[in-house]
Amino acid sequence: MLKTLTVSLSDRSYPITIGEHTLTNFEYFKLKPGQRVLIATNETIAPLYLPSLTNMLEQNGIKTDHVIVPDGEQYKTMETWNIMLSTLLKNNHTRNSILIALGGGVIGDVAGFAAACYQRGIKFIQVPTTLLSQVDSSVGGKTAINHPLGKNMIGAFYQPQSVVIDLNCLKTLPMRELSAGLAEVIKYGVILDPTFFSWLENNIDALLELEPSTMSYCIYHCCKLKAQVVASDETEQDMRAILNLGHTYGHAIEAELGYGNWLHGEAVSVGILMAAQAAKLLGHFTESDIERIKNLLIKAQLPVARPPQMSAQSYIPHMLRDKKVLSGKLRLVLPTKIGHVEVIDDVSQDIVLKSIELC
Structure with a gap:
């Protein structure tokens, strides 16, 4: 069932891994013991997948923090983006920290934009949990927040270091x-x-x-x-x-x-x-x-x-x-x-x- 492919962008190329139970397999995240991670997720996804992801990372020597924001397109805003940046700052994350986006397209877009901006750019990983984010928004490096006058008008092209797609996440999708x-x-x-x-x-x-x-x-x-x-x-x-x-x-x-x-x-x-x-x-x-x-x-x-x-x-x-x-x-x-x-x-x-x- 496991499938992999690569987005070929020279020195910014990255793997996409598609399978079952990938969310709890350390190998696919391309991390090293001792690294620090901030997991960004929302109130719907957190109780479903945050504990298992956190446990897996910490068992492999990764120090984790997390930030949980409201769920919904209406929260794809500068306020949510600022909450993620503030959490990075309050927890003294550095340029070597990695931001993991655990959720659908909104989380992926906002977290990706926060990663692009924090200390002028830190690495991030996409862990998309909706079909739309798995087939589209998690791939390609488009990150953004909405403005009342237009969707995705404030953002950056910023590629992840990997995309980890777990088919089992779709079982909890409405x-x-x-x-x-x-x-x-x-x-x-x-x-x-x-x-x-x-x-x-x-x-x-x-x-x-x-x-x-x-x-x-x-x-x-x-x-x-x-x-x-x-x-x-x-x-x-x-x-x-x-x-x-x-x-x-x-x-x-x-x-x-x-x-x-x-x-x-x-x-x-x-x-x-x-x-x-x-x-x-x-x-x-x-x-x-x-x-x-x-x-x-x-x-x-x-x-x-x-x-x-x-x-x-x-x-x-x-x-x-x-x-x-x-x-x-x-x-x-x-x-x-x-x-x-x-x-x-x-x-x-x-x-x-x-x-x-x-x-």
């Missing part, structure tokens, strides 16, 4: 969170791999049931695809932008409704369909492919209709703050066929509004 993670999984098929998309159509039920070998292959394949993109464009100057399919629309939903009301994957699900509709309006995508994507999202128990309380126009101010905007003009990642996307410059607001109204 079904809604599991489905949210599948939105990012489906995204990989749409942007990069038509064969994987077809595999998902045939195996989505097994993923929802957490069938171990199916889930192991799924996570490994998504990490492999992302690692290839990150290795070619670490700081999103070009190709890495394709990983944002559906995110420009989805981030608008999250920001407008208040972070945490719609899960990130739920917003991305609807955003993928909006992007597909925009591509169709521009003559780049077919109705039959839209239906394939929509049907797969429905099978994954994801939303396929926009929030009724949001007008199409309410998306625009948020989308204009997207990081891909150049000179005030919208740039969108749009599919041309299942398995291929392009970044389209200067998409008209009329097309954007129509694509929103169609969902």
Whole structure:
């Protein structure tokens, strides 16, 4: 069941380990006895996994501290980031200390940003506990906090020293969170791999049931695809932008409704369909492919209709703050066929509004 791969970034390359019971296996953390660690986690994850991780580390000669913050996207803030930094300072952690992010995407992003900033950079390890973080946010070194005006607007590209993925963590994941993670999984098929998309159509039920070998292959394949993109464009100057399919629309939903009301994957699900509709309006995508994507999202128990309380126009101010905007003009990642996307410059607001109204 154990699978490993490497994110190849020259002297900053790092391993990803995927398996069962990896969270309590010292070998995969690439630590040395005598090192000091701060484990950052949240109130939901702490009682589930913090004791076993702490015990394993201390039995192997690692001195540990921990910080427990509230759970939820609404806490992906400067205040939470500051709590982590303050804990590092109060416990006299040095540049040789290592920060371990134990949790989902919020913990990984905030802890990674804290590691990037503390004493101008300390090492950190990602231990993702949600499907979304295992297939996406823990890999690639994007770290950030949210701002009321925009998601992930304050952060840094900062790579971990390792990623340790334990499939058993998914057993405690609520079904809604599991489905949210599948939105990012489906995204990989749409942007990069038509064969994987077809595999998902045939195996989505097994993923929802957490069938171990199916889930192991799924996570490994998504990490492999992302690692290839990150290795070619670490700081999103070009190709890495394709990983944002559906995110420009989805981030608008999250920001407008208040972070945490719609899960990130739920917003991305609807955003993928909006992007597909925009591509169709521009003559780049077919109705039959839209239906394939929509049907797969429905099978994954994801939303396929926009929030009724949001007008199409309410998306625009948020989308204009997207990081891909150049000179005030919208740039969108749009599919041309299942398995291929392009970044389209200067998409008209009329097309954007129509694509929103169609969902």
